[in-house]
Amino acid sequence: MTSSTSPATSGTLSYEQSGVNYDLIDPLKVSAQRAAAATAVHLAQHGFSEVKASRGESAYVVDVGPFYIASIVECLGSKALVADEMAALTGRSWYEGIAQDTIAMAVNDLITVGATPLVVQAYWAAGGSDWFGDAARAQALVAGWKRACEVCQVAWGGGETPALAGIVEAGRIDLAASCTGLINPKERLSVGERLAPGDAIVLLDSSGIHANGLSLARKLVERLPQGWLTEVQPGLSYGEALLAPTVLYSPVTEGLWQAGIVPHYCANITGHGWRKLLRHPGRFSYRIHTVPPVPPVLRFIQQHARQDDREAYSTLNMGAGFALFVAARDAERTVQIAQALGVGARVAGQVEAGEKQVLIEPLNIRFSDDDLQLR
Amino acid sequence: MTSSTSPATSGTLSYEQSGVNYDLIDPLKVSAQRAAAATAVHLAQHGFSEVKASRGESAYVVDVGPFYIASIVECLGSKALVADEMAALTGRSWYEGIAQDTIAMAVNDLITVGATPLVVQAYWAAGGSDWFGDAARAQALVAGWKRACEVCQVAWGGGETPALAGIVEAGRIDLAASCTGLINPKERLSVGERLAPGDAIVLLDSSGIHANGLSLARKLVERLPQGWLTEVQPGLSYGEALLAPTVLYSPVTEGLWQAGIVPHYCANITGHGWRKLLRHPGRFSYRIHTVPPVPPVLRFIQQHARQDDREAYSTLNMGAGFALFVAARDAERTVQIAQALGVGARVAGQVEAGEKQVLIEPLNIRFSDDDLQLR
Numbered sequence: 001m002t003s004s005t006s007p008a009t010s011g012t013l014s015y016e017q018s019g020v021n022y023d024l025i026d027p028l029k030v031s032a033q034r035a036a037a038a039t040a041v042h043l044a045q046h047g048f049s050e051v052k053a054s055r056g057e058s059a060y061v062v063d064v065g066p067f068y069i070a071s072i073v074e075c076l077g078s079k080a081l082v083a084d085e086m087a088a089l090t091g092r093s094w095y096e097g098i099a100q101d102t103i104a105m106a107v108n109d110l111i112t113v114g115a116t117p118l119v120v121q122a123y124w125a126a127g128g129s130d131w132f133g134d135a136a137r138a139q140a141l142v143a144g145w146k147r148a149c150e151v152c153q154v155a156w157g158g159g160e161t162p163a164l165a166g167i168v169e170a171g172r173i174d175l176a177a178s179c180t181g182l183i184n185p186k187e188r189l190s191v192g193e194r195l196a197p198g199d200a201i202v203l204l205d206s207s208g209i210h211a212n213g214l215s216l217a218r219k220l221v222e223r224l225p226q227g228w229l230t231e232v233q234p235g236l237s238y239g240e241a242l243l244a245p246t247v248l249y250s251p252v253t254e255g256l257w258q259a260g261i262v263p264h265y266c267a268n269i270t271g272h273g274w275r276k277l278l279r280h281p282g283r284f285s286y287r288i289h290t291v292p293p294v295p296p297v298l299r300f301i302q303q304h305a306r307q308d309d310r311e312a313y314s315t316l317n318m319g320a321g322f323a324l325f326v327a328a329r330d331a332e333r334t335v336q337i338a339q340a341l342g343v344g345a346r347v348a349g350q351v352e353a354g355e356k357q358v359l360i361e362p363l364n365i366r367f368s369d370d371d372l373q374l375r
Numbered sequence: 376m377t378s379s380t381s382p383a384t385s386g387t388l389s390y391e392q393s394g395v396n397y398d399l400i401d402p403l404k405v406s407a408q409r410a411a412a413a414t415a416v417h418l419a420q421h422g423f424s425e426v427k428a429s430r431g432e433s434a435y436v437v438d439v440g441p442f443y444i445a446s447i448v449e450c451l452g453s454k455a456l457v458a459d460e461m462a463a464l465t466g467r468s469w470y471e472g473i474a475q476d477t478i479a480m481a482v483n484d485l486i487t488v489g490a491t492p493l494v495v496q497a498y499w500a501a502g503g504s505d506w507f508g509d510a511a512r513a514q515a516l517v518a519g520w521k522r523a524c525e526v527c528q529v530a531w532g533g534g535e536t537p538a539l540a541g542i543v544e545a546g547r548i549d550l551a552a553s554c555t556g557l558i559n560p561k562e563r564l565s566v567g568e569r570l571a572p573g574d575a576i577v578l579l580d581s582s583g584i585h586a587n588g589l590s591l592a593r594k595l596v597e598r599l600p601q602g603w604l605t606e607v608q609p610g611l612s613y614g615e616a617l618l619a620p621t622v623l624y625s626p627v628t629e630g631l632w633q634a635g636i637v638p639h640y641c642a643n644i645t646g647h648g649w650r651k652l653l654r655h656p657g658r659f660s661y662r663i664h665t666v667p668p669v670p671p672v673l674r675f676i677q678q679h680a681r682q683d684d685r686e687a688y689s690t691l692n693m694g695a696g697f698a699l700f701v702a703a704r705d706a707e708r709t710v711q712i713a714q715a716l717g718v719g720a721r722v723a724g725q726v727e728a729g730e731k732q733v734l735i736e737p738l739n740i741r742f743s744d745d746d747l748q749l750r
Binding site: 021022024025027028029031032033035036038039040042043045046048050055059060062064065066067069071072073074075077078080081116118119121122123125129130132133135138139142143145146149150152153154155156157158159160161162163164165166167168169172173174176178180182 | 398404415418421435441442450453491493498504507508510517524525527528539540541542543544551
């Protein structure tokens, strides 16, 4: 459970203007986090204990003796609404990609702590039984879910397919995934202890917006001359570009382990964009010397929402979907392993001693600790 | 992922008349189940394997060597809508109980396979940020969630609190819980191999409707003279009676283990009522000689929905929230252990060789294999 602050620059379309008011959610999150932390003692009744450092991380970790267990539940968010709009306009189902997005939300968070994802459960809550009556759409969801499980080498354990008329809106579906994995052997645990000045920052490419920033992207469509069908580049509509499925990064973290590389820290770059590089609780500076190319759909959003670089990089992934902090000697090999697995990657910067900040030198952007309050 | 058939008796209010059409959901479930089963092979890549018999059970089980891991995600369903109606009528928040219901949906399923629940994750998807702005309601949800974790001795790992305007209806919340547990030692695994003729059936009392059958219960309110405030007994309104929190049964299964009793099989009695006694895949007869007292709210629903006993017991729990199938010699001690933990219990019948059927002798009801198709 994370909280956020978003910059609101006058004249631009900011994330908060797109409809999510964190001032209302944050007090609940704080009290839920406190209550949750107080429940850790129960594990002792079973002879186990939590990994306390995982409480601020993207997945929760329990020490069960021979290895650690990590678990998580993650929501897709509002990307399915874009799929619904595009289905109405194109006659195609886009739910195969939506399934991948949903699994990516869970798996890409779970792997940050060093876990190998093992089991995914599906949570597909529809606004009524009739959602499942559109066979093409339902089968696309099933096919995409299965394929994402193949890519991540996880077992699809089962799930829930409730019809929730009165809670979920008619014709809509609330999608989420839970994921359980093992950190095995225990040396793979990655909750921050290893991070140190001199470490390299390797950024893995995103495929587009992934599944964060969709409220903003949906709000923006009102400003576009041809709405969802406005081209972001010749032959590629805004809607289709938004629906590029989120990259699944677990093959990369597994590939690194097989090559003997244990990341010193990982950050899944989701909401809050590059401010997520500040996720580690320690005091370090993150100096970025190289930024990845910006996917056309993200450049398009930045331009039409009239965001300056600082706001865009503080909200969207801007081409970097996942950050690996590795020993400097492992940096180039990390890039090679990712690329061999079909995931673009580059050595983007390094960790330094000093004030807690991200310095994106090519863009003259600085994010400080004040820009991200996750714990 | 389960499918169902419901009887539709003319003149009564059946479950299907209350708005859930399984004919639309079932084809999806079947293809999802097939696709999910095909993903089990991926576990071998990690040196593990699924417990195949768990595929038809209430939780999914993986063999990771020193023990088994069980995991699940479960939805509350529509009970929160009753809480919202009663909040409007009484000015009280009912979300403390709703939190317990949500955790019960996950925990009571997870324990059927012999697992000790360890970690619960919260999935609280609201129709907008403003849901969380009602501090009393939000804090009740947090308090109830924490308390249920205490009862079950699980750690609350974290969760998701998305604001999903456009997917979840304004003013509503879609609640679910995921749960991960261990079957440790491995002898506690309970996926059906041990069940045998001569075993006793111990039924644990429910507290009321629990969280299944609420669509029917909500539909029924239209027929009641004073709606939610109609009394089911002096001083107890229909709405309040419905909102009695679901019993958490994990203290009982843990207590049994500590006493050296390993159930031969378990069934969580949720949707499909007593037909869930047919859950085990084998060919056995389940002869019931004693039924528990029916909670007033369930008797009230049966009467006002004009259901005969057969329909009522095929839809609602009718006082039995959980079934333990134990060796005959352990039956009385099982009852004593449950009662010592504050959960009403009784030896209700026994398992016999023969046709697959449930015989509820005091009521002259028979359910056969045709009445429940879960796999």
